Amino acid sequence: MARPEDAALLDALEAQLRELNYVQVRVEAMRLALLPQPASFWRGAAGRVYELERSALAEVIARGSSALSAATALTSEAVERVIARV
Amino acid sequence: MSDDLVISGSNSSAVATDELFSAAERYAAMTTEASLLTRYLSNLEHEAGLQNNAPYEAWQARRSIAEAEALIADVETRARSLQGGLISAADGYGFVDRFIGAFVRSIASDVAGVLGMFAPLNTLLSMPLILAGGAVAGGISTIPGAKEAASRFMRENNELLTNPLTVTIEREATMVADDAMMGAVGIPRPVADLLGDEGLGISNHATAASGVMTAGSIFGLFRESPVHIVGSKPVVAAPPTGYQERLGRVPDTDETGGAQVVIDKYEMDGEPDRFEVYIAGTVTFNPIAADEPFDMTTNMSNAVGPGSGAYESVAEAMRLAGIDENSPVQFTGYSQGGGTAAQLAASGDYNTAGLATFGGPTGQVAVPEGFTTVIVEHTDDLVPGLGGHQQNVHAVIVERDVFGGREIPTDYAVPAHHYEYYEETARLMDAASSDAITGSIDALNKFGDGAVSVTSTQYRFERD
Numbered sequence: 001m002a003r004p005e006d007a008a009l010l011d012a013l014e015a016q017l018r019e020l021n022y023v024q025v026r027v028e029a030m031r032l033a034l035l036p037q038p039a040s041f042w043r044g045a046a047g048r049v050y051e052l053e054r055s056a057l058a059e060v061i062a063r064g065s066s067a068l069s070a071a072t073a074l075t076s077e078a079v080e081r082v083i084a085r086v
Numbered sequence: 087m088s089d090d091l092v093i094s095g096s097n098s099s100a101v102a103t104d105e106l107f108s109a110a111e112r113y114a115a116m117t118t119e120a121s122l123l124t125r126y127l128s129n130l131e132h133e134a135g136l137q138n139n140a141p142y143e144a145w146q147a148r149r150s151i152a153e154a155e156a157l158i159a160d161v162e163t164r165a166r167s168l169q170g171g172l173i174s175a176a177d178g179y180g181f182v183d184r185f186i187g188a189f190v191r192s193i194a195s196d197v198a199g200v201l202g203m204f205a206p207l208n209t210l211l212s213m214p215l216i217l218a219g220g221a222v223a224g225g226i227s228t229i230p231g232a233k234e235a236a237s238r239f240m241r242e243n244n245e246l247l248t249n250p251l252t253v254t255i256e257r258e259a260t261m262v263a264d265d266a267m268m269g270a271v272g273i274p275r276p277v278a279d280l281l282g283d284e285g286l287g288i289s290n291h292a293t294a295a296s297g298v299m300t301a302g303s304i305f306g307l308f309r310e311s312p313v314h315i316v317g318s319k320p321v322v323a324a325p326p327t328g329y330q331e332r333l334g335r336v337p338d339t340d341e342t343g344g345a346q347v348v349i350d351k352y353e354m355d356g357e358p359d360r361f362e363v364y365i366a367g368t369v370t371f372n373p374i375a376a377d378e379p380f381d382m383t384t385n386m387s388n389a390v391g392p393g394s395g396a397y398e399s400v401a402e403a404m405r406l407a408g409i410d411e412n413s414p415v416q417f418t419g420y421s422q423g424g425g426t427a428a429q430l431a432a433s434g435d436y437n438t439a440g441l442a443t444f445g446g447p448t449g450q451v452a453v454p455e456g457f458t459t460v461i462v463e464h465t466d467d468l469v470p471g472l473g474g475h476q477q478n479v480h481a482v483i484v485e486r487d488v489f490g491g492r493e494i495p496t497d498y499a500v501p502a503h504h505y506e507y508y509e510e511t512a513r514l515m516d517a518a519s520s521d522a523i524t525g526s527i528d529a530l531n532k533f534g535d536g537a538v539s540v541t542s543t544q545y546r547f548e549r550d
């Protein structure tokens with residue numbers, strides 16, 4: 001049982017955890033459904049530049065997803081720490 | 087390259103492949119989604135309202151949320167940039183395509199006019215010679231073995247005919263035939279320009295087709311005649327659900343006992359009946375009109391305007407099916423049937439709700455806006471080229487270079503026009519993901535939604 005002064009904090013952290021899970025699912029769905037596959041419509045230099053940009057975008061999405069995972073894990077740990085307080 | 091679908095039209099200046107448009111649409115959707123998620127994370131970061139009693143991990147989590155927010159905002163920026171780049175490329179390609187097209191048209195029109203002006207006798211003589219050549223060819227066809235030998239020669243040497251450049255030249259020649267005729271009869275170039283396609287439009291490719299029909303009729307060719315029904319029969323059918331199924335509903339006269347028109351009647355609950363009209367392509371290539379109205383005479387006549395044997399056949403079938411000017415109707419046609427379908431939709435005599443043509447000479451048929459129109463053309467197919475420049479830029483225009491980068495088969499003289507390759511294109515369209523292609527088939531399919539029954543009838547017509 002959390003201390004009375006931690007109750008509001010616990011509610012906020014648990015809400016944050018739910019929201020982060022929700023955003024994480026949407027980012028993953030965005031990556032899977034909206035990120036185009038490597039393209040065949042351009043060849044040569046234009047094709048290479050496009051592919052570099054597409055790969056960079058995929059990388060940024062992956063880093064965003066990792067940051068969200070870290071936030072989720074840290075929030076989860078924070079919740080456990082607050083619950084553990086006596 | 088041969089599986090690439092190139093999309094244009096929809097009143098847009100962009101020209102690109104289905105893959106490119108699809109990618110641009112995904113980046114656009116990603117831009118919207120990333121923008122939404124960035125705002126969401128921003129709210130989360132600021133609303134957390136951490137107190138002094140928050141553990142270290144909570145503060146660390148807040149920093150990770152800020153980092154994620156910045157990264158997702160970067161996703162939005164990058165996706166918007168990629169989408170903009172792709173659309174700019176499509177617009178740029180479309181601009182260059184139109185610029186070069188206009189330049190070539192201008193030159194071709196002048197050259198045709200000058201050639202006609204300086205060689206009026208040759209031009210006037212060439213028509214009977216061509217027609218006489220046709221008659222000789224017709225005569226040769228009666229010699230045992232000659233027709234097969236000529237056919238084999240055409241099939242084995244079909245590279246020139248199955249070439250996008252040949253089709254482009256053919257389109258230009260179709261469009262400037264009237265300029266040559268005006269030059270031949272001595273009309274000065276400025277007056278010809280004023281009367282032509284780029285001027286008042288009084289003289290156009292229909293004028294040239296009309297001239298050929300008039301000249302041909304002297305030799306017994308291309309003589310139009312009334313038509314009459316010789317039979318109809320009901321068949322079992324279900325509404326088509328994709329481009330391939332839709333094309334598959336177009337009658338193959340070898341399999342329908344000669345029936346050239348199929349009409350599906352959708353009975354609606356509490357609404358007027360709806361109708362799908364499917365129109366066959368050319369059945370005979372004989373330039374002398376006999377019994378078959380889906381013939382070369384109709385091909386010429388369709389270039390002039392409504393009223394061909396095939397047009398009158400379909401109009402009569404529609405009347406027999408109970409279609410009036412208020413009945414919602416969709417047209418689908420292949421080859422000549424595509425041209426006839428476009429003429430019927432353009433006539434204003436029907437409540438047209440949709441049009442799909444495959445390999446039809448539709449370029450100079452002014453199909454009105456206000457309903458879904460899908461025009462499918464192979465860039466190495468001569469038949470759509472006979473329709474001249476495609477002026478229906480409001481339609482979704484899907485093009486494919488069927489034999490670009492692959493060997494041309496010798497089964498047919500003009501393989502890119504053959505049904506099986508349009509069926510292949512229709513299959514690729516069913517697998518396509520750009521909004522233009524998927525949105526059009528959704529709209530065409532929606533026409534039959536809510537039908538309580540479907541009755542399909544085949545109609546066969548002959549000339550009087």
